[in-house]
Amino acid sequence: MKLHQLQALVAVADAGSIRAAARLLALSQAAVTKALRELEAEQRLPLLLRTAGGVGFTETGQRLLGHARLVVGQLERANAELAELRGEVGGRLSIGVTPWVMLTFLSEAMLHFRERMPGVQLEVFEGLTAVALPRLREGLLDFVVGPFTPAMSGQEFDCELLLAYDSCVMASRGHPCAGKTALHQLLDQDWVVNYTPASYPAMMQNLFWQHGADIEPRHLHCAHSTSLLLEMVRHAGMITYCPRPLMVTEALRGWVQAVPVAERFETSQLGIIARRSAMRGAAAQCFVDCLLAVIRRRARSAAPPDRELFDLLKLLF
Numbered sequence: 001m002k003l004h005q006l007q008a009l010v011a012v013a014d015a016g017s018i019r020a021a022a023r024l025l026a027l028s029q030a031a032v033t034k035a036l037r038e039l040e041a042e043q044r045l046p047l048l049l050r051t052a053g054g055v056g057f058t059e060t061g062q063r064l065l066g067h068a069r070l071v072v073g074q075l076e077r078a079n080a081e082l083a084e085l086r087g088e089v090g091g092r093l094s095i096g097v098t099p100w101v102m103l104t105f106l107s108e109a110m111l112h113f114r115e116r117m118p119g120v121q122l123e124v125f126e127g128l129t130a131v132a133l134p135r136l137r138e139g140l141l142d143f144v145v146g147p148f149t150p151a152m153s154g155q156e157f158d159c160e161l162l163l164a165y166d167s168c169v170m171a172s173r174g175h176p177c178a179g180k181t182a183l184h185q186l187l188d189q190d191w192v193v194n195y196t197p198a199s200y201p202a203m204m205q206n207l208f209w210q211h212g213a214d215i216e217p218r219h220l221h222c223a224h225s226t227s228l229l230l231e232m233v234r235h236a237g238m239i240t241y242c243p244r245p246l247m248v249t250e251a252l253r254g255w256v257q258a259v260p261v262a263e264r265f266e267t268s269q270l271g272i273i274a275r276r277s278a279m280r281g282a283a284a285q286c287f288v289d290c291l292l293a294v295i296r297r298r299a300r301s302a303a304p305p306d307r308e309l310f311d312l313l314k315l316l317f
Contacts, residue, residue, distance in 0.1 A: 001039065003075070006068040008035040009047070013065055017054045066138055073139035074278075081281050093283040094123040096132035096144035098270065099226040100246040104309060105294050112290040120283045130196045130224050136275065142284045143274040145291065147243075149199055159271040160288075162295065164314040166267055169259040170247065171239050183213050183263045192221045192229050192238040207241050211263045243268065244312045248305070269316065292317065 011021035011032070018036070022029045040047050047061035057065060080091035097106050102124075110122065125132060127146040135141045137156070148159040169186065171178045177186055195203045208215055221238065223229035232238045234255060247256055272288055274280065280288070298306045299315060 001042070002035075003071070005035045005039040006071055008032045009039065009061075009065055009068045010072050012036065012048070012055050013057065070139040077142075077279070077281050080283070091119075091283060092121040092123060093281075093287060094125070094141050095284075095287065096125045096127035096135065096141050096146060098127040098132075098144075098146035098243075100243045100249060101145050101270065102126070102226075103249040103251055104245065105291060105298070108294045109287065109291040112293065113287050116290070117283055117286050122287075126225055128194045128224060128226065129199050130194050130222070133196055133198075136273065139275065139278075142278070142281070143272050143288075145272060146270065147268045148271050148273060149202060149268075156276055157273050158276050159269075159273045161269050161271040161316040162292070163270045164267050164316055165243050165245050165270065165312055167241060167243050167265050168247075169239060169261050170233065170242050170256050171259050172234050172237070173255055173257050175237065175239070175259075177239065178257055178259055181260055181262055183208070183211050183261050186239060186259070186261070187213060187215050188219065190219050190221060190236070190238045191215065192223050192232040192236075192240050194223055194229060206266050241265075245309060248308050248312065271316075 007025065008021065011024045012018060015021040015024050018032050019029055022032045025032065036048060043060075043064075045060045046058050047064060049056035049058060049061075076091075083091065106124075110124075113120075113122065125135060125141065127144050129146070129149065132141065132144045132146060136144050145162075148157075148161070169183070177189055180186055193203065193207075221232070223232060229240060230252070233240050239259065244258070246252060247258065295315075299310050299313075301307070
């Protein structure tokens with residue numbers, strides 16, 4: 001396999017067609033087509049599904065695409081590091097950030113990062129597990145600031161722990177079940193949560209099964225963005241399970257409340273999560289340093305919003 005072949009494969013996946021991939025790579029369509037056909041011929045396996053609507057991937061192609069993303073992404077990071085050594089500060093940093101960190105620390109950390117590395121293009125994804133974990137695994141993200149869950153294998157990921165926090169059952173103010181005191185009293189309600197197939201058993205164990213509760217699938221809904229999840233809580237009358245720090249953010253203050261169920265849930269740990277084999281480049285380290293500085297400053301602050309937030313957090317670094 002040659003690098004230009006893997007780059008063509010990744011470009012087709014990202015762009016959706018050979019024509020768009022050619023534009024992305026600044027090559028001719030003929031050059032991209034030739035690279036892909038050579039790759040299929042060398043491997044003696046079909047990788048692409050060519051249709052009138054564009055290009056898809058066979059199961060074999062999907063498997064190879066995962067490896068191709070890692071190879072191409074690692075090369076881009078190597079080029080960025082060498083550019084930094086030459087004094088050419090640039091490139092791109094792609095990160096995932098869990099929602100409550102996005103609403104508390106991210107903006108200030110980004111301002112500091114932009115001051116220190118103005119030449120770096122920053123790409124930020126919402127760090128819900130179902131969204132961020134596949135991207136991290138495929139090498140599309142440099143790291144994720146999020147909860148380290150049992151679904152994240154220690155053989156696959158490294159985690160630098162930052163904060164510990166608790167979670168709670170949450171509903172909109174005035175919800176008919178907002179005063180319920182037992183989880184079993186909520187099993188006939190519609191819930192909206194976020195999970196991946198891999199994290200589903202751990203989520204269900206922590207939220208329901210360990211308390212002897214079971215919920216019918218028709219009452220359990222999965223949202224893949226925070227705005228969608230909160231919309232269903234606020235306007236569709238659904239109940240959710242969320243980090244307590246999220247409740248004191250400006251976006252939620254005043255219209256949500258914790259449902260006072262007697263059941264308790266596992267404490268979560270938030271950290272900087274990266275693929276085990278990945279090296280942290282200068283831009284990634286700079287962003288982490290900026291984030292840690294913001295957290296330390298807010299933890300020492302006497303301002304009422306900061307005290308309210310850090311009453312719900314425990315520093316782990």
